[in-house]
Amino acid sequence: MTSSATQGIKTVLHPVSDLAQSKAVYAALLGVEPQTEGPYYVGFEAAGQHIGLVPGGGPMGLTSSLAYWHVEDIESKVAEMTAAGATVKESAHDVGGGRLVATVIDPDGNLLGLLQDR
DSSP: OOOOOOOOEEEEEEEESOHHHHHHHHHHHHTSOOSEEOSSOEEEEETTEEEEEEETTGGGTOSSOEEEEEOSOHHHHHHHHHHTTOEEEEEEEEOSTTEEEEEEEOTTSOEEEEEEEO
């Protein structure tokens, strides 16, 4: 099987019900203040990880945390995964700053995030 390796999980999004309270808890956990802060998203950078807080699960309606695997070529990785049996939930799209994200569902219904920085 020919495939491209991932760069590992570097981004995890957490759905939250109270953004202000969750921001305080994650700041205490990570020991840093948020790098990105707005009414719809709060993001922390700590120890090479990006931790994002998404109120109400955001536009995807997340009900649990979502880990994003960083990849060099998101389109190729989505193609490899669908050929292996995954289904696309959200096609690759730009979320700002040239960052592309996509989500696929594995055969057991688990949601997997893919992320490519340009």
